[in-house]
Amino acid sequence: MARLFVAPLLLALLPASAAADTKTCVAAHASAQREVKAGRLKQAAQSFTTCGSDNACPEQLRAECAELLEKVKASVPTVIFSVIDGKGADVSSVKVSVDDTLLLDGLDGRPVELDPGKYHFRFVLPDGLELSVDALVREGEKNRVVGVRAPEEKAPLASTPHAATGPTPVEVPPKPAPASTPVGAWIATGVAVVGFGTFGTFAMLGNSDKNKLNDCAPSCAESEHDRRDSLKTKFLIADVGLGVGAVSAIVAGILFLSSGPSEADRRAKKEENRGLSFNATTSGGQLLLRGRF
DSSP states (O other): OGGGGHHHHHHHHSOGGGHHHHHHHHHHHHHHHHHHHHTOHHHHHHHHHHHHHOTTSOHHHHHHHHHHHHHHHHHSOEEEEEEEOTTSOBOOOOEEEETTEEEESSOOSOOEEOOSEEEEEEEEOTTSOEEEEEEEEOTTOOSEEEEEEOOOOOOOOOOOOOOTTSOOOOOOOOOOOOOOOOHHHHHHHHHHHHHHHHHHHHHHHHHHHHHHHHHHTTSOOTTHHHHHHHHHHHHHHHHHHHHHHHHHHHHHHHHHHHTSOOHHHHHHHHHHTOEEEEEEETTEEEEEEEOOO
């Protein structure tokens, strides 16, 4: 606003009778420019309007105030508030506060002038629900929509009327899915079978060699020493097969037992086997008590 020097110059040239009125115009002119620098554009617009519309002000000063007023108006940002309820409908009966100061007592869709800056807007709906939002309002920004939306309301479950002649249906809870046997249990079972089979086979072969050595003892031929070494190897393999089979059988048993129904499934099964139900018909009703005793 480099035209500030014009006002003092006009004040010096005017006669003393108009000095008082002109001094008021000059003060309004200077105040408006200070407000512009401070970012208070709405207050600046009011001051420029005062000095631009006062007929007591010199014509040149009024023209300058009017020109500066148009520039300030172009810089004043405006916002349009919007509130949507939980059903997706617009709400107009809303109190809008900014920084704990009431700004609007209702919405009409028209823009509202604000000074540029950061704001915390609070909206109070007719049912008492409070919503808030932070927004940075920029200089020169026009018709910016600042809106909030209430949490979506869940629609009630639709109930279908039943025929008067039919029985009242009773909701049956879904049965829990049967627990599946883990693959590891079957693998352990296969290993156990192979282990026991290995034990049986090599135990039989070892016993056969042992019987042959017993038949020729104590004067067995030198060639029977190889049979003795083979006998030890076969019994060793049989022992290993027995150990592997036993361990695998234990593991398979644990896996099969752990794959049974859980405690929750057992409780659900018990609840399924007992209960009280009522079937209504046009000729009367049936009261059913179901359970295990």
